Amino acid sequence: MNRTIDSDAASVRHIESLHTQAGADIGVILVQVDQLARINNSAGTETGDALLEEVARRLENFAGDEFGHGSLVERLDGPRFLIVPAMPLSLGALRAQERALHVALAEPMVGDPNGRLAIRIAAALITRDEDIANQLRSASDQLGRPASARDGAMVNAALSRHEVVIHYQPQYDVGTGAMTGVEALLRWQHPELGLLGAGPLVTAARAARLEPELTEHAHRVALAEMANWPPTLAKLRVSLNITAADLGDSEFADRFAMMTKWAGVDPDRITLELTEQAMLSDPASAAAQLAQLRAIGCAIAIDDFGTGYSSLSLLARLPIDYLKIDSGFTRTIDGSDRDRIVVRAIVDLARALGLLVVAEGIENEPQLVRLRELGVATWQGFLKSGPVPGDQLLALME
Template sequence: MNRLTDPRPVHVLKIEDLHAAHAADVGVILVQVDQMARINNSAGTATGDAVLDEIGRRLENFAIDEFGHGSCVERLDGPRFLIVPAAPLSLGALRAQERALHVALAEPIVGDPNGRLSIRIVTALVTRDEPVADQLRQAGDQLARPASARDGVIVHAALSGGEVAIHYQPQYDVTTGAMTGVEALLRWQHPELGLLGAGPLVTAARAARLECELTEHAHRVALAEMARWPRQLGKLRVSLNITAADLGDPGFADRFAAMAKAAGVDPDRLTLELTEQAMLSDPASAAEQLAKIRNLGAAIAIDDFGTGYSSLALLARLPIDYLKIDSGFTRTIDGNDRDRIVVRAIVDLARALGLLVVAEGIENERQLERLRELGVATWQGFLKSGPVPGDQLPGLMEV
């Protein structure tokens, strides 16, 4: 039986014990995964079970890392999980951990044919005045309510309030070490929590069906910044991320062309990145939009290549210039024979198709040396720099 209909019981005594030990109300986090029905229908309940097991494992690691040993993760009804910290925390302190929680669940899960999962998070204060089960049920009701209105308010506030920021991760030539480009990455400058990763805002935009609006705004910010860059950054290629929703919008390519023209940015300096899952969601629309983008002079890159259900037929048919190898392969390339073989196969495939390869997640010199041996052209990673604001790029070019 699929665990969506066979949840494990909640260990409510864990919360009661905390009440008794600390004589205080207890803050908890509830997490809901939104696409489990889709995964069960498309890939089978065995795959759904495996995805839930992986989510549970990641949440357990997150709880221990962030809240210490003695923290508890429990399955609730359906695709919901409960996180109980080892010691009582305020709701504000728990909400401040949402960024880390999104990161913990952001990496693609093997077996999920449609890529990264969308999650909902709600924090709740379990008091000593009411039965624990009733309070958890009330908190769960918040997850069950349509999130689009609430998430729409969040996204519109971020867009209108100037909270969308762009950081840039440098990309380097494997042979010369020169900085040749950057990947533009969305950041959320939250008015209360400070600088957050893209995860919370992207999740809200997806739930509110505002992904296209968020992408367009992020592109507009990045293009405006590029137009003001000093001369020494003038030859850097900038990679911008797009989604399946963007490719499904018939007007996307034309709007992007208009934005680049208005900003005075040469499309020859731009690369648009999409995942395999985005490419596969609507191949006909993807082919049409990508052809228009290529006609502008911009390049196309497939991000996180090797983590989804790769379609060699689509790779041969669609106008693609780069393959980006997922960091899950490159981080162990210096010690894992299987990952090294996979990377070599991707490089050979790319070479046969006339494509260049970019490796993500490079953290040490051994990994970089392996890339040289395998013939990878470009890399990015914390070995030299993580994502930084645009005004820090000139200094990195001099390093």
């Protein structure tokens, strides 16, 4: 079927169902057949339609083999297709399949007069707290533009038009229930599609090598807001995310220190979060940068701990204050013995290393009870609040 994405599409309903079942963001894959107009002009539209049907058949076979037979393949507008795996998968896991998908589509097809198709593939993350159809439409639109013009232009336009905004997800003390901090999360206030998650903008920035510029802009926005918070909110610790590209810049720590000074924000109020993977390309350089940031007063947290390489040697060598347990473990700790064992092991490891633990993705009271039993200090999740604009934080505290 050839159509655009709307709120009644099977893909939207399928993703909504997965969101409900899994309680997690859903990774999808978008596929575009390039130069379809050339094929239609040279061989006729019937040949072009037959070729797209063959693409759909191969995608269905691939999705069933790699992601399970409950996976969904849908034809979108024109020569674009959407794959929704039967289970939640990370962007990393989906991107690892892109080469195999290229191979599956690389075999000559009868409908293509030149024997091979030009295929464009991209993975996207569909979040739970924003309109699914808009997110799919945005990801599909970005895939359809030439990469050289698409990525850099989109990021620069968003930055110049001040479309990057920050929402804050509260963090709570497990024992007292008091709000103790927030995680600052990038959002994109799209001029046509409304509020979108960070995914499309971050992906474009990475492809265009503008990730440091995007991070710095987000930090400036968050620091400016923090500087104007009332005294009650000024007690909160604020977590800001940094990337491998940031740590790869030898001047990042100096520049960040200067930004806090200009904003009038005490670095003691800030935690900088990074993933395990962000440290792996150059651990020595990462350690030096993190030590410099810690020396000015920032705390350091490892985000999504347990989902990457979990190198114990890195934990021993790096200046770290917090471990954040990924929601993939906390989501089922009230029912899964294995996940409880993993969380207990992380808590024991953190305690032995003198680190604090933050649990992500808490959505119900039984999970919170388990955290208390396991000795976790701090949590965040939709049980109390998703990410909200800064002007709503005071009401949440009260």
